[in-house]
Amino acid sequence: MNEQPTYFSRNRPISLEHHWLPFTPNRDFRADPRLIARAEGMYYYTPDDRPVLDMSGALWCSHLGHGRKEIGQAIAEQFPVLDYAPSFGFGHTISFELADRLSAILPDGLGHILFTNSGSESCDTAIKVAYAYHHARGQSGRKKIIGRQKGYHGVGFGGLSAGGITANRTAFGSWLPADHLRHTHLPEKNAFTRGLPEHGVELAEELAELIAFHDASTVAAVVVEPVIGAGGVYLPPKGYLKRLREICDQAGVLLILDEVITGFGRLGSPFASQEFDVTPDILTMAKGLTAATVPMGAVAVADSVHDEIMARGPEGGVELLHGYTYSAHPLACAASIACLDVYERENLLTRASGPVGDALGDALFSLRDLPEVVDIRHYGFIGAVEFRPGEKPGKRGQAIFKACWKEGLMVRALGDIIAVSPPLVIEQDQVGEFAEKFRRAVETTLA
Numbered sequence: 001m002n003e004q005p006t007y008f009s010r011n012r013p014i015s016l017e018h019h020w021l022p023f024t025p026n027r028d029f030r031a032d033p034r035l036i037a038r039a040e041g042m043y044y045y046t047p048d049d050r051p052v053l054d055m056s057g058a059l060w061c062s063h064l065g066h067g068r069k070e071i072g073q074a075i076a077e078q079f080p081v082l083d084y085a086p087s088f089g090f091g092h093t094i095s096f097e098l099a100d101r102l103s104a105i106l107p108d109g110l111g112h113i114l115f116t117n118s119g120s121e122s123c124d125t126a127i128k129v130a131y132a133y134h135h136a137r138g139q140s141g142r143k144k145i146i147g148r149q150k151g152y153h154g155v156g157f158g159g160l161s162a163g164g165i166t167a168n169r170t171a172f173g174s175w176l177p178a179d180h181l182r183h184t185h186l187p188e189k190n191a192f193t194r195g196l197p198e199h200g201v202e203l204a205e206e207l208a209e210l211i212a213f214h215d216a217s218t219v220a221a222v223v224v225e226p227v228i229g230a231g232g233v234y235l236p237p238k239g240y241l242k243r244l245r246e247i248c249d250q251a252g253v254l255l256i257l258d259e260v261i262t263g264f265g266r267l268g269s270p271f272a273s274q275e276f277d278v279t280p281d282i283l284t285m286a287k288g289l290t291a292a293t294v295p296m297g298a299v300a301v302a303d304s305v306h307d308e309i310m311a312r313g314p315e316g317g318v319e320l321l322h323g324y325t326y327s328a329h330p331l332a333c334a335a336s337i338a339c340l341d342v343y344e345r346e347n348l349l350t351r352a353s354g355p356v357g358d359a360l361g362d363a364l365f366s367l368r369d370l371p372e373v374v375d376i377r378h379y380g381f382i383g384a385v386e387f388r389p390g391e392k393p394g395k396r397g398q399a400i401f402k403a404c405w406k407e408g409l410m411v412r413a414l415g416d417i418i419a420v421s422p423p424l425v426i427e428q429d430q431v432g433e434f435a436e437k438f439r440r441a442v443e444t445t446l447a
């Protein structure tokens with residue numbers, strides 16, 4: 001191939017042909033790339049050193065901004081001590097330290113932690129734990145999963161089956177038996193609500209209907225994000241999650257809350273479970289666990305579920321036949337503990353409920369007068385501005401996303417919804433910078 005490299009990495013010429021980017025229109029990208037060369041604090045920098053404000057916390061994950069020295073140092077210090085050790089049949093000390101630290105901030109009763117390397121692995125692990133629980137209780141017929149329309153639980157076959165974003169499923173089918181609760185978005189009643197929507201709690205009753213329809217003896221778990229993220233940033237109607245919890249309890253169905261986005265302070269409490277006062281049987285994490293510095297995920301399992309699986313395990317044998325080579329990788333453990341230290345020292349896990357979280361809400365709602373805005377949603381450090389679709393769904397969102405990049409602003413386009421989820425360390429003036437740049441981007445795009 002006769003390639004003419006015009007881009008460089010560390011002074012070496014690169015082509016854009018060989019890295020097939022995930023969830024990216026690659027042909028479009030190669031023609032007009034958005035390249036990132038470095039990052040510091042709240043900003044990314046392009047190869048020509050243009051700053052780009054990170055209003056999406058990368059992929060809802062860079063909770064500490066970029067390049068925090070404490071985290072880099074913790075990883076560097078761990079490397080010569082213990083670079084890697086298996087955790088199949090062995091245990092390395094730093095993983096137990098991390099599990100202790102996590103159990104101290106997780107909702108009460110979720111005291112048993114499995115480590116993974118990503119949110120997708122966490123979701124698949126959570127579903128397998130639910131299966132193992134029912135199997136241990138002699139109810140192996142419970143295999144159906146109930147997710148939600150617009151739900152996103154990663155790209156493993158379990159998470160994809162529970163997920164409810166149509167476009168992500170079409171090319172692949174779905175493998176686990178699953179059904180989905182209706183979308184709770186009621187724009188005619190709830191548009192432009194700040195915080196949790198007032199209307200829609202009654203939609204939770206559909207869960208009882210679905211469980212009855214499938215027969216409770218076939219249903220393993222309900223899998224939902226407390227706040228739908230990748231599906232478009234939809235907050236749960238007031239009381240909705242609590243009602244799901246009650247219905248699960250009545251039917252012996254486990255409740256899995258996917259806190260991959262909402263965990264680690266996104267909403268103003270360490271976890272959404274605490275913010276919304278709903279304790280799941282299984283809780284998935286990733287992203288903020290290491291603030292994206294090293295890949296890591298985790299699954300917290302309720303004592304009741306853990307104890308059941310452990311009690312029925314074969315004498316002297318493995319109780320849960322599941323795990324990954326890199327489960328609890330020591331470098332990721334070191335990064336995670338260093339993140340927890342910073343979260344605690346700087347009170348970051350509750351910062352979203354303070355003045356900067358409010359300022360983000362004010363900034364988002366100040367954009368209401370922009371053309372074609374049909375809804376604005378906000379809670380803590382997450383928010384969205386939804387635009388009326390243009391000639392083709394998603395095209396307007398993509399145009400605004402590109403214009404934001406040109407303005408020096410990183411946001412996420414979810415169809416025609418622009419989502420923001422900044423690092424927890426964002427300051428007031430950066431909230432203002434976001435609002436200004438976003439306004440300019442939208443005005444240029446829709447001029």
Ligand code: PMP
Pocket residue numbers: 059118119120121123152153154155225229230258259260261286287
């Ligand atoms: N669950 C949720 C709620 C997510 O938002 C994501 C990722 N955005 C995942 C699971 C999958 O995580 P990962 O991309 O790390 O596999």
